[in-house]
Amino acid sequence: MFAVTILGNNSAIPTLERHPTAQVVTCNEQLCLVDCGEGTQLQIAKYKIKRSRLRYIFISHLHGDHYFGLIGLLNTLNLLGRTEPLSIYGPAPLEQIIQLQLDSAETQLKYELSFVPLTPGYSGIILIDKELQVSCFPTQHRIPCFGFSFEMQKRKRKLLPDQARAYEIPAAYFSKLQDGEDYRRKDGTIVKNDWVTLPPPPAKRYVYCADTIYDTGLLRWLEGADLMYHETTYLHELHERAAERYHSTAVQAASLAAAARVKQLLIGHFSSKYTELGPFLEESRPIFERTAIAEEGVTFLV
């Protein structure tokens, strides 16, 4: 399964109804947390996310609504007896912020916590693990900020069992065929791998654009994505305020989605001034039909 579960869809000022930004990307048995606003650990409990499967945390930038819940989560994982390692990718000062708080509490984590600092402006692959590959790219915000692109590449080729049997390849060898190996028959002749398998399906891709002003420079990262998340802090009538604050509107997110020919658009990071979210869809769908609200507790398949 390759999917995104929304834990928070609100912008900076938290409300009792909506929570600050946090998402869980599920890549089969591996879970990634993307941003971690205050209270994320309770959202994880509420939506029964399997904490033990959480392996990577990506923090887009150091505005509080994207990371103030991180230290509490790290602490709780420790209290709950976690021993599996955990890696955090984020802006460099985050490491000191975490360490200072652990030191002040005289807390020694019982699990291995590694930190990968992201250099402002950097783009490129930052993680390859099993079927998952993650890249980061800079977005234009008031402080250094990163988007993340999650790619799930099935590495095994698709077996064509009838063909394999026709070449008298024993079933015990099928998994090697899926790994791309040829088969050598007893008479020494070779069955080429691509006679009995098909290439793996193309990688699926989820792109998380974090906080950003409207920026067509993002298109190169978005092009053809299966699912794209873009912030829509404001509706169109406040597009000037959006630009001033390095945020975006629903119209802008939909325009990028259309230009990038993504398959689906998720919108979130709504200003707490909005109690109704319907108008965000009303503004975006005429421009990009397959738009969905990043509703808390909902899982979207990539």
Next chain:
Amino acid sequence: MFAVTILGNNSAIPTLERHPTAQVVTCNEQLCLVDCGEGTQLQIAKYKIKRSRLRYIFISHLHGDHYFGLIGLLNTLNLLGRTEPLSIYGPAPLEQIIQLQLDSAETQLKYELSFVPLTPGYSGIILIDKELQVSCFPTQHRIPCFGFSFEMQKRKRKLLPDQARAYEIPAAYFSKLQDGEDYRRKDGTIVKNDWVTLPPPPAKRYVYCADTIYDTGLLRWLEGADLMYHETTYLHELHERAAERYHSTAVQAASLAAAARVKQLLIGHFSSKYTELGPFLEESRPIFERTAIAEEGVTFLV
């Protein structure tokens, strides 16, 4: 009004039902926040605490369940346009923790934030403002930890209007009488203040014992308090675990309350292993009858 409103009564691992430690002490128009676990700002919103009247924040120690919500609250007050000054009293490293996070977000607070570091082991008066006086004292915990004693002293003397009129003192002078001044009549004779007023009522006192192992050394701070808060992380059957972890049981808190002859005991900081809190009362009330659970959202008069 002199009262305590409970915002959180749980210990370190947060649950969906109970929140980490936070209390609001109301002293007429001034509000003090005592500890500030993750999510406190939402509890403040939920229970309609007037944020604009919040003037002082006291942090007992740097375990996360007592302060991880502070940076989020400070940030939200700023986003909401606060201009009134705010003072934080707490262990020294807290100042750097806050400043580092403000700097990383390039946030300049629009209100004056002052920080008063508490030296490990220090006891004494730390604040005098209007009718409020606050002292701190050390408690015995795994890391440096402070309790706080809040005293509300009505400074005005009680006027006896019949007596004042009998001495022909004009009503316009009554407030000066309440401030303790004598009255000089036209014929030059003096009406002594204590002929027409009574001393102010004795100060009321709320003592917050923060996190602590069972420690009779606390009695000197508790003696005769009108309301005392003591943690009861565990029930008696786990008193060994309590001691190992520098926490207390309900029996221990009630024993201290009885020995200190306080008027009322509030208990909280319950381990998240307990879903029912009734047994805490069953254990403490046979030892100290006037015990109450520090229930979230409830206000206790001092």
